Amino acid sequence: MKVNIYYGGRGMLGDPTLYVIDKMQEVLEELNVNIERFNLYEMKNSITTLPQTLKEADGIILATTVEWYGIGGYMQQFLDSCWLYGDKERISQIYMCPIVMSTTYGEREAKMNLAVAWEILGGQPCSGICGYIEDTANLEMSEEYTTIIEKKAENMYRTINQKLPSFPASNQAVKQKVAIPRNIDLNPQEAEQLSQYAADDGYVQQQKEDIQELASLFKDMLGQKENENATDFIADFEQHFRPQAGLKASYKLIIENSKKPLLIYVDGTALECRYESGEKADVEMQLSQDTLNDIVYARMTFQRAFMGGAMKMRGDFKLLRTLDQIFVF
Numbered sequence: 001m002k003v004n005i006y007y008g009g010r011g012m013l014g015d016p017t018l019y020v021i022d023k024m025q026e027v028l029e030e031l032n033v034n035i036e037r038f039n040l041y042e043m044k045n046s047i048t049t050l051p052q053t054l055k056e057a058d059g060i061i062l063a064t065t066v067e068w069y070g071i072g073g074y075m076q077q078f079l080d081s082c083w084l085y086g087d088k089e090r091i092s093q094i095y096m097c098p099i100v101m102s103t104t105y106g107e108r109e110a111k112m113n114l115a116v117a118w119e120i121l122g123g124q125p126c127s128g129i130c131g132y133i134e135d136t137a138n139l140e141m142s143e144e145y146t147t148i149i150e151k152k153a154e155n156m157y158r159t160i161n162q163k164l165p166s167f168p169a170s171n172q173a174v175k176q177k178v179a180i181p182r183n184i185d186l187n188p189q190e191a192e193q194l195s196q197y198a199a200d201d202g203y204v205q206q207q208k209e210d211i212q213e214l215a216s217l218f219k220d221m222l223g224q225k226e227n228e229n230a231t232d233f234i235a236d237f238e239q240h241f242r243p244q245a246g247l248k249a250s251y252k253l254i255i256e257n258s259k260k261p262l263l264i265y266v267d268g269t270a271l272e273c274r275y276e277s278g279e280k281a282d283v284e285m286q287l288s289q290d291t292l293n294d295i296v297y298a299r300m301t302f303q304r305a306f307m308g309g310a311m312k313m314r315g316d317f318k319l320l321r322t323l324d325q326i327f328v329f
Helices: 016-030 044-054 073-085 107-121 136-141 143-162 170-178 188-199 201-239 289-296 302-307 317-326
Strands: 002-007 034-039 059-066 095-102 129-132 248-255 262-267 270-275 283-287 311-315
Touching: 002 016, 002 044, 016 034, 016 059, 016 095, 016 136, 016 143, 034 044, 044 073, 059 073, 059 107, 059 143, 073 107, 095 107, 095 143, 107 129, 129 143, 201 262, 201 270, 201 289, 248 289, 248 317, 283 302, 283 317, 289 302, 302 311, 302 317, 311 317
Parallel strands: 002 034, 002 059, 059 095, 095 129, 248 283
Antiparallel strands: 248 262, 262 270, 283 311
8 A cells, every 4th residue: 555645834843734744654654554755845846747646646645734824835736736637537546634734723624625626636535634733842742632643544544445435525526517627638648748848947948938939030020021011101102292382291190000100201392201100290190001001002092081980180181181182092
């Protein structure tokens, strides 16, 4: 028989949970049980791989300490990994004994949370231990407390050895209906490999760098395409310019999905078109690229686009009307 102990506390001196699991380990070893212990605080970067260690276990002990609220981050991360990467068929054959000692309020709720989490994973429950211990010395010096711990260890051994059945729990029925994890079509071997990758900081960092490189590549391609389109619009305005003597005006075209607005400066026979942000203009227009395409292909005029609601503008309306006179598409 093999029993794994997963300790989710911080390993602080005087932690009452450490005394309880030490005593339980001592009793189980006297019963010829093979014990393997995992201190989660020492395995911060490899917790996602720990569901692999459940494969050879007949039973486990989930032990944690309530220092201020709840079961703690390390234990929660381990349970999350069991949900994401654990072999649910194997977990369904494993008995779990929860141990929660508290130096503040909330040990009963934390113990129940561990039991419910394991049942939702499909595992088998065992009777656990919870208690409020203000001073660990009182726990160590009490023969009554020691007897309780030893009896719980013996009951756990008896439950696993005899494979005692338990009544089905409602949370398991609910899990089968509404708490089904997203199916990613991975067998246990592939899930194990995925958890190894997730715990490999070098691999994760390389993936992030690859994603950033791809994002930069597509961004450059998109920017190049936008610049090509921008050049086309500038060429259209330059080719269809019909100067008017004495006209001096500036126009800003804010085009959707374009990084910078198109600025048009007219001074008599002089024309300047460029993409630039931050400049003010006599007339500012906001329109889509499709609307601007309709204008340069003579399917619509600036004034019709404004009157039809396809373009918004602010500034001198008289200067807006001159656009259709100085740019004849």
